Amino acid sequence: MKKEWWKEAVVYQIYPRSFKDSDGDGIGDIPGIISKLDYLEALGIDVVWLSPHFDSPNADNGYDIRDYRKVMKEFGTIEDFDTLLNGLHERGIKLIIDLVINHSSDEHKWFQESMASKESPYRDYYIWKPGKEGNPPNNWTSFFGGSAWEKAGPDGEYYLHYFAKKQPDLNWENPKLRAEVYDLMRFWLDKGVDGFRMDVIALISKPTDFKDMDVEGLKHPEYTYAYGPRLNEFLKEMNKEVLSNYDVMTVGEAYGGNAEKTLEITDERNNEIDLAFWFDAVRVGRDNFKQNDWTLPEFKKLVKTQSDVSYHNWPTFFLSNHDNPRAVSKFGDDTPEYRIPSAKLLAMLLLTQRGTAFLYQGDEIGMTNYPFTSFDQFDDVEIKGNYDKIIANGESPESYLEDLNKMARDHARTPMQWSDQKQAGFTSGNTTWLGINPNFKAINVEHNLSDSNSIFHFYRKILDIRKNNDNLIYGDYNDIAINHPEIFAYTRTGKNKTYLVVLNMSRSTVDFKINKQYKGYNLVISNLTEELQTIDSQTIKLQPWEARLYVSN
Template sequence: MEKKWWHDKVAYQIYPKSFLDTNGDGIGDLRGIISKLDYLKKLGIDIIWLSPIYKSPFVDQGYDIADYYAIAEEFGTMEEFDELLEEAKKRDMHIIMDLVINHCSDKHEWFQKALADPEGEYADYFYFREGKNGNPPSNYRSYFGGSCWEPVPGTDKYYFHMFAKEQPDLNWENPKLRQKLYDMINWWLEKGLSGFRIDAIINIKKDLKFPDFEPDGADGMAGCWKMVESVDGVGELLEDLKKNTFQKYDAFTVGEVFNMKADELPEFIGENGHFSTIFDFSAHCLSDGEHGWYDAPKMEFSKWRKAIFQSQMETQKYGFKANIIENHDEPRGVSRFLPAYAQTPAGTKMLGTVNLLLRGIPFIYQGQEIGMKNAKWNSIDEFDDISTKDQYQIAREAGLSDREAMEACNRMSRDNARTPMQWTSGENAGFTKGTAWLKINPDYKEINVEDQENNPDSVLNYYRKLVALRKSDEFKNVFTYGEFIPEYEEMDHIQAFYRKDAAKCILVAANFGTDAAGIELKGDVKKVLLSNQKDETVDCTKNRLNLKSCEVVVLEMEME
C-alpha cells in the first residue's frame, strides 16, 4: 500500500452550531472553534472536520447551501475562517469541510434562476420533469418523507429532491454544472483546506427515466433509495470529480456512502479509489427499522461485534474505512451501543478503546471524548431536527401513542448529538451566555470538560492516553498498518482482536458482560499498554486474563 499523509491521523468532527458560542447569540461560531484548538491538540487531533458553515437558510442545519463561497453570518466571517486555517496550520492540524453537492438550497441563485425561467439554462442544473396525468413523474418518497417531487409554480412541471423540498437535487449529467462545482471545490483547496467529508454522494447518479417502483408503504410510494440502488454509473461521475479536484491537491476525502453495491468497495477505497476513505456504518445500520425509528431493533452485542469484525476483515483487503461511534446524524454511542449497566465512565472508556484501535481512520465526534449521552426529550416541540419530526409522525400514523413515539425519538433522534457541547458545570454548560439554539442536556453538571480536566481518571484524560498510544512512535505503525485479527469470537460478551505486523502483536480485549470473564491467552504478555481500571492493575497471569465487567485492556504480546 502506498503510504499517504492521512493514514496515521486521528480526526475530530465539530458541529459548529453546538460547539462554542462566543458572542452570546446561542449559536456556536468560528471564534469558538479557534479558541479550542489547543484543547483539540492536547487530545491528539490531527484533522478537524467542520459540518457545514456555508450561507444557508438552515432548513436542514446547513446541508441546504445557498452560497458555496460564503460563510453563514451566524458562524462568523471569511476572515475568521482564514484565521482558523492559519491557526490550525501553526499547530500542524488540518481542516476539512463538509461538501454538499448532491443538492443545494432552493434559495441558491441557480435554483432561483431556474424557477424564473423553467425552460432556460438553469433549469437543466436541476431535474425539472413534467408530471404524469396530473401526478408527480414517479412515486418516490424522499429521505425526509413525502414525495420527492415538488410542483414548479406556474407550470405542469415538478422538480426533484431526495431530501427536503427546500433541497433541490443538482443535475450531475450537466457538464456545465459539474464544472461550476469543480471550480468551487478547487477554490477552497487553493485557500488551504486539506480535504472534504462528502455528503450523501452516492445519490448523484439518477436513473433519468425515473421509473416507478413497487410501493413499500401505505402512502403508495417507494423509498427513493431504490432508484439509487438500481442505477449504475456513479463511479464514472466520482472519478471525474476526483480527477478534476481532489487528486490535484493530494486532498483527504471521506465519503458518506450508503447503498453501495456489494462488490464496489475496492472502487471506492482501493489503491486508486474514488475517496481516501468512507465511513463504516456497519454497526449503525443494525438499528435500521423496517418502517422507521419506531420499529428499530434494540442493539444486540453479538450482532454488533459480528458487523464490526466482518467490516474490518473485508476492508483491510483494499484500504481503510473511517471508524465512528457517533456523528451529527446518529444518537450518542454510549446510549446506543452500551447496555444500561455499562453506561458508566468505565463502559465509555471501553467502547472508545475498541473503536479507536480498530484498523482505519478514527473519527471522534465532539463530546464523545467526555462521554456525552442522549438527552431526555419531553415533547416533540423540543426537537429541531426535520428528520425527527418526520419519524414522530410516521410512528403516530402507525398507531403508536405520543409516549411510544417519543420513546423512539428519544432513542434515535439526530438532535441527541446536536445538543450543545458541555464545557463546564456552570450556566448553559459554558456553551453560551445567551439562550442556546437547542436544549442543553441536563446531565452537563455531571458530564463536562472542566470537571474531567481536573480528574486524572476521567473519560477525557483516558481518551488522551488512548489517542497518544495509537499515535506513539513505538506503536503507530502497528495501529495504522497492522493486520486486524478477530479473537475469542466464541465467547459471549467479549470483544477482542489483535493488531499485528512484522514487529509487534497487540491484543485488545474487552468484557461487555455483567459478569467477570476469564480468557485463556495464546501467548505471553510482554507489557500492559492501557487499562480502563482506576488503579490500572490488570489481573493477568502467564496464560490467563481475567476481565471484570466493563473492563478493557491493551496488551503487547510476545511475538511467536
C-alpha cells in the same frame, strides 16, 4: 500497503452550531471554535472535520446551501474561517469540510433561475419532470417524509428532492453543473483545506428516465436511490479534474449500498475517493426509525466485515456522528455507575480498530443522550417531516418518542458541555438553539480536564499510544472471540508487535479464557487500573466494562 497521512489520522468532528458560542446568541460559531483550538491540540487529534459552515437558510442545519463560497452569517465571516484554518495548521491539525453537492438550497441563485423558466440556462442544473395525471412523476418518497417531488415555477413541473423540499437535487448529468461543482471545490482547496467529507455522495447519480418508476413498498429508499449508473464515472472525473491535484483526504457518506459497491468507489486503483463511511456497524439494530435490541456478536461481525477490506482499500471506524445517538448511550452504559468506564472502553475500541478513526465532539467527555419528553423539544427536520407517516403506519406518539429517545439525531446535536456553570459554558446568552442536557453539571470539559483519571485524559493516553504506531495502525485485525456474548477481543498484528485488546462490554464480571499464545503479553493500559500486569494464565478476570490493551514481548 501504501502509507498515507489520512490512514494514520484521528479525525474529530465539530458540529459548529453546538460546539461553542462566542457572541451570546445561543448558536455556536467559528470564533467559538477558534477559542477552543488549544483544547483540540491538547486532546491530540490530527484532523478536524467541520460540518457545514456555508451560507444557508437552515432548513436542515446547513445541509441546504444557499452560497457555497460564503460563511453562514450566524457562524461568522470568511475571515473567521481563514483564522480557524490557520490556527489549526499552526497546531499541526488539518481541516476537512463538508461537501454537500447532491442538493443545494432552493434559495440558491441556481435554483431560483432554474425555477423561473424552462428557457433559463440554469434549468438543467436541477431535475425537472412533468407530472403524471395530476400527480408527481412517480411515487418516490423523501427521506424527510412526503413525496420526493415538489411542484414549482410557472410551468407547473416538479423538481426532485430526496431530502426536504427546500433541498432540490442537483442534476449531475449536466456537465456545466459538474464544472461549477469542481470550481467551488478548488475555491476551498486553494484556501488550504485538507479535504472533504462528501455528504450523501452515493446519491449524486440519478436514473436517467423516471417514467413508470413507481416502487411498491418504498420502506428503505436509500437502496433505490443510491449508487446510480454513472456514480463511478462522476467520481473518477472529480478525481481527475480536482482531487488528484492536491494532497488531500476524501471520505464519502456511502449510505445505501452494499459492501461491494462501497469498496469499488474506495479502491485506490480506481481513482475515485479515499474512504467511505460504512453504516452497518454504527446502525446495528436499527430498522429505519426503530432501534431494536442487538447482540454483541452481531456488532462484532459487522465490524469484522468492514475491517477485512482488501489491500487496495482502507476502512473507517466511528461510533457516533451528527446523525446518530451518543456513543456511550448506544454502545456503552450511560448509567452513573458505568458511564465513565464504558466511555473509556469505547475510546479503546475506537482507537485500536483498523482504519481511520472518527471521533465526535463530546464523546471524549462521555456526553449522553438527551432525555426528550415531548416532540417540541426536537429540532430535526427529519423527525418533524416523518411524524405523520409514522403515526399513519400505526405507531403511537408515545412509542415513537420512546424510539427517538434511543436513536434521534438531535441527541448528538445538543450543545457541548464545557463547564458546570450557566448554559454549560456554551454561551453567555440566556437561550440555546437546542436544549442543553440537564446532566451538564456532572458531565463537562472543565471537570474532565481537572481529573487525571477522566475520560478525556484516557482518550489522550490512547491517542498517544496509537500515534506513529504502525503495528496498531496498519497491523492485521483478527477477532479471537467473535461469538462471545460479552467479550469483544481482537488482535492487531504488525511487523514486529502484536496488540491484544480485551473489552468486557457488560455489567457482569467475566472470566475470559484465551489461547496460551498470549501468555507473557504485557498490559499497556486499562480503564480500571494503572497496575502493570502480565498475562500469566489462560484466564483473564474482567470487571464490568473493563478494557485492557496488551502487547507482545
